[in-house]
Ligand code: BES
Ligand code: ZN
């Protein structure tokens with residue numbers, strides 16, 4: 001669905017339905033007045049009086065005469081509970097509701113957002129961004145694997161949505177629209193990749209996706225195969241890939257805005273396990289199908305590049321490198337065994353006590369590689385790394401680990417602004433001996449079950465230079481949801497982390 005600004009008068013009579021957000025328990029008159037004469041029939045309409053505007057509730061009203069504009073009231077709940085995310089949810093629900101109707105052109109008046117009378121710096125743009133993103137995400141569906149039943153019409157989707165204005169949109173509002181549309185593009189790509197089954201979304205499929213993005217938008221791109229891993233000493237990454245028949249790939253994407261070629265880059269490292277069976281330390285069968293989503297970190301980074309390509313790069317002043325180690329983790333005759341020892345790219349040896357702790361193995365070599373490639377201004381890894389993080393923080397919250405308080409606080413601030421739940425987690429350096437003392441090598445890839453998320457982070461930290469600002473985002477919980485919400489129809493892949501990371505590179 002295209003979403004664009006449109007002068008209100010010029011669009012008169014073309015809008016199929018006006019979306020009108022309302023607060024619960026508040027007088028609807030200002031909102032109705034903001035709609036202009038076309039909706040004067042709404043004044044005193046009983047439907048309007050009956051509508052309580054609870055969060056997520058919708059009511060479609062019309063004047064009864066042909067040609068009069070229809071109105072879709074969207075409840076926001078109580079003002080005191082409001083966050084911009086609530087508006088996104090309401091617009092998502094509204095867009096979804098319209099997808100069943102033959103109302104060709106939904107429209108939202110910028111005045112309707114102003115009529116909400118929400119104060120705060122940048123609030124207007126923020127609301128606009130949230131509304132646009134919500135409307136787009138509300139229409140997301142992963143249907144690639146469903147065959148159309150015979151004689152069944154394709155579901156009706158509105159082709160475009162107008163953002164109606166009487167005063168031309170400000171530069172900030174235009175920027176908010178472009179950002180939201182780019183984000184939507186990126187998030188939908190990430191969702192498609194993460195929801196896609198592992199027999200289709202293989203490391204080579206991710207390679208093709210990255211190559212296509214690079215070709216379309218002029219990003220730097222390189223792809224390395226298993227031979228490269230062997231020849232260059234990325235033996236921990238190699239060890240994970242050995243059990244799989246699918247070929248591994250190490251993908252490198254780069255966006256350098258004009259004049260930044262020599263600058264220290266932001267490096268985003270995304271875990272790309274296209275399927276995590278656990279390897280020889282095989283996972284139990286129940287729920288294993290979910291492990292197609294173990295490349296959600298890589299999916300978020302690819303989505304971020306898609307967002308840059310879709311227009312966000314016009315606002316980006318930083319050099320950004322995406323580093324994506326992609327492989328399956330499978331059992332097999334050549335697979336790594338528990339107890340195997342590998343020499344990592346850093347020179348440190350690792351005992352693979354549990355082959356299911358594979359994420360840290362592919363990441364540790366890439367952390368070293370990232371710091372060999374450049375001096376990162378920030379090095380951020382994003383990974384569905386530990387079940388322990390899900391147990392500790394719940395399904396909806398990601399863990400944030402860092403060696404740099406400034407980077408940590410910045411990411412927390414951006415996450416809050418973007419409605420993504422990240423929570424600061426500790427790394428206990430003094431517990432390192434738990435990983436090293438009883439190890440047959442310099443360090444083991446697993447520690448005790450208790451505190452598993454922090455031990456994973458502590459392991460990764462051994463591969464990061466003290467002077468490198470580094471953050472580790474454990475998104476095992478929020479990456480893939482069993483329950484649906486208006487902005488996540490059908491549940492499944494969220495595209496989690498992309499918003500915060502995009503905001504970080506646009507700062
Ligand atoms: N991909 C999993 C972590 C995971 C769990 C992601 C649940 C999403 C939902 C990871 O590779 C893994 O298996 N971790 C192990 C580590 C353990 C063996 C030290 C875990 O969390 O059990
Ligand atoms: Zn995994």
Ligand code: MN
Nearest residue numbers: 276356357358
């Ligand atoms: Mn695993």
